[in-house]
Amino acid sequence: MIEKIYTLLYKAYGPQGWWPFMNHEDFYHISDYSIPRNKGEVFEVCLGSILTQNTTFTSVVKSLKNLDALHALTPQGIKNLDVETFKLAIKPSDYHNQKAKYILGFIDFFLELQGAIPKREKLLEVLGIGEETADSILLYGYRQTEFKVDAYTKRLLLELGLITQKAKYKDIKKLMQDALEESIEDKKELLITYQEYHALIVQHSKRFYSKKPYGAGCFLKDALPLT
DNA sequence: TTCCAGGCAATAC
């Protein structure tokens, strides 16, 4: 069933090429799964993952462009900014006081890594990094096979009858990973599928699972035998 | 006007 949903979404929307970088025209890698290409892109994924918490990505792009204009799209660049200037730059992404604190704390963690891949449990110790943000950073920033679950994922699976309202983050993540791991043996293909799957869910859900009643017009409901 | 945004942490039971 999980595979079937993926096939249908991919057929409908095509490859998404996530992560969506700030400047899509220059950096958006449709069908190019070599991202991130450098430390700058890794950091941009981390930054975006925190900024997008409970916010639309278009507002995140505004914040990233503000930072870029301040030559502050790097850890040190942000640290060098006046804190109020930094808050103002990320204001379009909302919760700017909280997120400024989160990002400054994350930067210290990021610098200590010295390029190493962070452990998930260590990421979760950073203030402001919860399960979804950790998986977002690992999946898109460090190419680790960690499925990213979000509100859309739960909404969609709930509507399709594959989970109950009680399902927690780790339950949903396990459901997705178990199904995909079983059907996809190639490690790289599995990673790409995780990256594409989440992106496709977002693409689909922005249309059919943003407004109530959730799922109205969703073609997956007709294509799949409801359990 | 109301509802919602690709969550997380703190607090209260």
Add this chain to the structure above:
DNA sequence: GTATTGCATGGA
């Protein structure tokens, strides 16, 4: 462990 609330604001 689960439920609730504050964080902030623009856009549909």
